[in-house]
Amino acid sequence: MGIIVQEIFSKKILTEAKGYLDVGFTHSLNPYSGCAFSCRYCYVREMPIQRFKEIPWGEWIDIKTNAAENYRNEIIKLRKKNKPVNIFMSSATDPYQPIERTANIVREILKVMIENPPDSLWVQTRSPLITKDIDLLAVLKEKCKVLVSMTVETDREDIKQIFAPFAPGINLRLKALKEIHDAGITTQASISPVLPFTSDFPKVLERIVDHIWIDTLTIGDGAKGKRSERLGMPMLFKDHDLSKWYRKDIHVMVEKYFHKYFPSEMIRVSKQEAFLE
Numbered sequence: 001m002g003i004i005v006q007e008i009f010s011k012k013i014l015t016e017a018k019g020y021l022d023v024g025f026t027h028s029l030n031p032y033s034g035c036a037f038s039c040r041y042c043y044v045r046e047m048p049i050q051r052f053k054e055i056p057w058g059e060w061i062d063i064k065t066n067a068a069e070n071y072r073n074e075i076i077k078l079r080k081k082n083k084p085v086n087i088f089m090s091s092a093t094d095p096y097q098p099i100e101r102t103a104n105i106v107r108e109i110l111k112v113m114i115e116n117p118p119d120s121l122w123v124q125t126r127s128p129l130i131t132k133d134i135d136l137l138a139v140l141k142e143k144c145k146v147l148v149s150m151t152v153e154t155d156r157e158d159i160k161q162i163f164a165p166f167a168p169g170i171n172l173r174l175k176a177l178k179e180i181h182d183a184g185i186t187t188q189a190s191i192s193p194v195l196p197f198t199s200d201f202p203k204v205l206e207r208i209v210d211h212i213w214i215d216t217l218t219i220g221d222g223a224k225g226k227r228s229e230r231l232g233m234p235m236l237f238k239d240h241d242l243s244k245w246y247r248k249d250i251h252v253m254v255e256k257y258f259h260k261y262f263p264s265e266m267i268r269v270s271k272q273e274a275f276l277e
Contacts (some may be wrong), residue, residue: 003036004060005099008058013070013109014078014087019222021088024129025122028091029071031105033062036226037126039164040236041193041217046094046227058166061099068108070261075116096127117143124190126151128176130205134183139186149188150177151214155204160242178208186210193217193228193252194246197255204259214255214260215270218248 017025033049035042039057044050045057051061061135064070070103078085089095098270107259110133113121121144123130123137130148139144148175157170181187189205191197205212217233218225228234237246245256251269258267 003057005063006056006061006067007063008033010064010070011067011073012068013064014074014085015091016194017086017088021091025085025088025131026084027088028107029067029087029089029109030091030093031064031089031095031109032065032066032093032097032099034058034060036061036097036099037094037164037165037167039202039229040230041163041233043223043227043231045222046221046223046230047092049092061097063099065104067110071109072112072116072270075118076231079116086122087118088119088124090121090124094127095123096125096129098127098129101128103133107133107136112139114140114166115142120145120147122147122149124149124151126164126173128172131176131179134180134185136217137185138183144184147186147188147211148177148180149190149211150180151190151192152177152205153191153193154197155201156195156197159195159197162236172206172257173212174204181208181210188213191215194245194250196242199235202258206261211239211267212258212267213270214251214258214267216248216251217246219251 014029017027021028036058050057075085100106100175112178113169114136117140137146152170152173155170160170177187183215187209188211189209192213194216196215220225234246237243255267255269
């Protein structure tokens with residue numbers, strides 16, 4: 001799959017949190033536009049940034065080359081106004097998609113964050129590439145609250161291949177989680193969205209995460225499941241004889257199952273819990 005990459009200068013890098021992010025976060029930060037992982041269920045496909053784009057999702061990336069500079073300028077202004085800064089990175093891209101290996105946009109942002117820390121930073125990714133920045137994250141966590149949330153939708157590689165064939169392998173993500181957790185950085189496994197998994201799923205997360213986050217295609221797509229429906233998720237589940245997993249109350253069942261292995265304070269269900277609690 002060829003990807004069109006271009007460098008751009010963005011006017012801003014911090015966006016005021018709205019919708020599902022307005023609980024616990026003040027801003028989102030997207031160092032890139034577009035995402036090479038191109039997960040089939042990604043709700044961003046149904047957002048204006050893609051719907052009005054002629055190039056298919058997963059085949060274009062815009063690198064925000066001035067992201068670190070923007071962050072520095074914007075947080076200084078926010079601090080002058082005594083504004084809280086609780087950041088979700090990222091809401092519409094993966095900050096550690098492959099281009100980050102050479103572009104280092106996130107790494108430069110983290111360096112500036114160490115000088116001008118937010119109140120909290122939640123890093124959401126599905127990429128083991130994040131381990132390259134453990135050194136910076138370890139420093140930053142001494143200055144503000146830091147949480148690394150790794151998307152692990154399932155423990156089944158065959159299921160991942162159906163829904164996210166271009167995303168990193170599950171075992172690589174689990175290995176990265178352990179490395180980050182061992183470095184003393186707060187970690188979370190984000191089962192988002194819930195995909196079919198084996199009965200051993202909770203066991204592979206033991207001792208490598210501090211939290212479990214449960215989200216679904218219904219409660220997590222920002223449109224009560226309508227975006228997921230337009231993306232053809234019901235049919236995709238049906239085509240692979242997985243329809244029993246596509247139900248509005250699947251989060252209730254998953255939460256109940258994980259409670260057998262983890263204490264209640266470790267488990268969060270989508271918007272029901274805030275990062276800052």
